[in-house]
Amino acid sequence: MAVRGTPSWLGDQNAATALRLLLDHGPLSRNGIGEHSGLSRPTAAQMIARLEDKGLIEPVGEESIGRGPRAALYGVRNDLAYGVAINIDQEGVRSALVDLAGTGHEVAHKAASGMPAERSAARDVAGAVLDACEVAGVELAAVRHILVGVPSSVDPRSDELSSVQAMPGWSRKSIRHQLEQALGCEVRVDNDVNLAAVAERAGGGFAPDGTFALLWVGYGLGLAVDVGGTVLHGASGGAGEIGNLPVPRGVLDEETDAVDLEGLLGASALDRIGRETGWAGDAFARTLAGESLPESVLEVYAPRLAQSVIPVLGVIDPEVVVFGGPVGRAGGSRLAELTRRHLRDHTRWNPTVRVSGVGGDAVLAGARSSLSVRLREALVDRAAGTTVEADASRTLAARLRGIG
Known part of the structure; x- marks a missing residue:
């Protein structure tokens, strides 16, 4: 490892700059490296030579620069790691x-x-x-x-x-x-x-410094909070373990035996709601198979889901609440709308609520x-x-x- 401030160290820093440019822009010539970095052509040539010596780049083609000779294009090797x-x-x-x-x-x-x-x-x-x-x-x-x-x-x-x-x-x-x-x-x-929240942010649709909460509804209940592109993990890694929160008593029309939010909204709870509303078969298994939740299930499920969102709004107050997981996808935009309506009518918050935009395995x-x-x-x-x-x-x- 070169000593900081020495010519060798400076050469390595320049080489790292050139590599970033190649990763960002794709194959470039020596002239291209010089133009993007603002460094001289001789320095750009040294940067290319250094990266070649390290085995990090390779010639990948040529570019025409007018009537003169073609310039070699260099790209990052994709087989290194x-x-x-x-x-x-x-x-x-x-x-x-x-x-x-x-x-x-x-x-x-x-x-x-x-x-x-x-x-x-x-x-x-x-x-x-x-x-x-x-x-x-x-x-x-x-x-x-x-x-x-x-x-x-x-x-x-x-x-x-x-x-x-x-x-x-x-x-x-x-x-x-x-x-x-x-x-x-x-x-x-x-x-x-x-x-999954990392994938949600990468998919776009959020302000660079915006905050969103991803509520994952599947076998259980999970939460991820993204603040300006950083997912909060917490001191013990337990940020977002919202399924462990106790069910607030007296806020739901129907009595429930659920002790925590996971018991209120998880797979077993969805199966029970499916049976009670006449949606035959294993309701959660049907969501895994890609079936949509019927209106009768949504009308019972949405108020319960809203109760899990309220603590998030009270603590984080995100601009957007996103529903993910197999149940979130099965509920679709209708579940998002019913939940948002319940929040608007029963709380002071009225966030944007929508379904995850990440397809496949988020x-x-x-x-x-x-x-x-x-x-x-x-x-x-x-x-x-x-x-x-x-x-x-x-x-x-x-x-x-x-x-x-």
């Missing part, structure tokens, strides 16, 4: 490869019913990485970063999960440490709804988006000389297939 985004929940495991080019690699899916009886965090994650690499046709040795979304809060201080109910065989203790020890590469574990989409940023940061650090490539013997490829 990959990440794997993973979403683990009650339904199973979904994973996808992430690269610097933002390629939409196919998602690998393993249903919970088809997974081995002897599960563990290491086995689940290792299997997901193997599946993602096989589907994408990428060697395991190139994987450097793994991001796992789980239906649990993650305490950054103790590295502990709040719940493993949806993940048989998982240990709550030292989750990141145990995964990194087993797999030999960087692993991050995050709450699934927090990752948790996996958020993990992919976060990993894209991490891959970029790691490569810029290499250009700046602040990190070195890990010993291949310690990478995931050397250990993964041995996890039984």
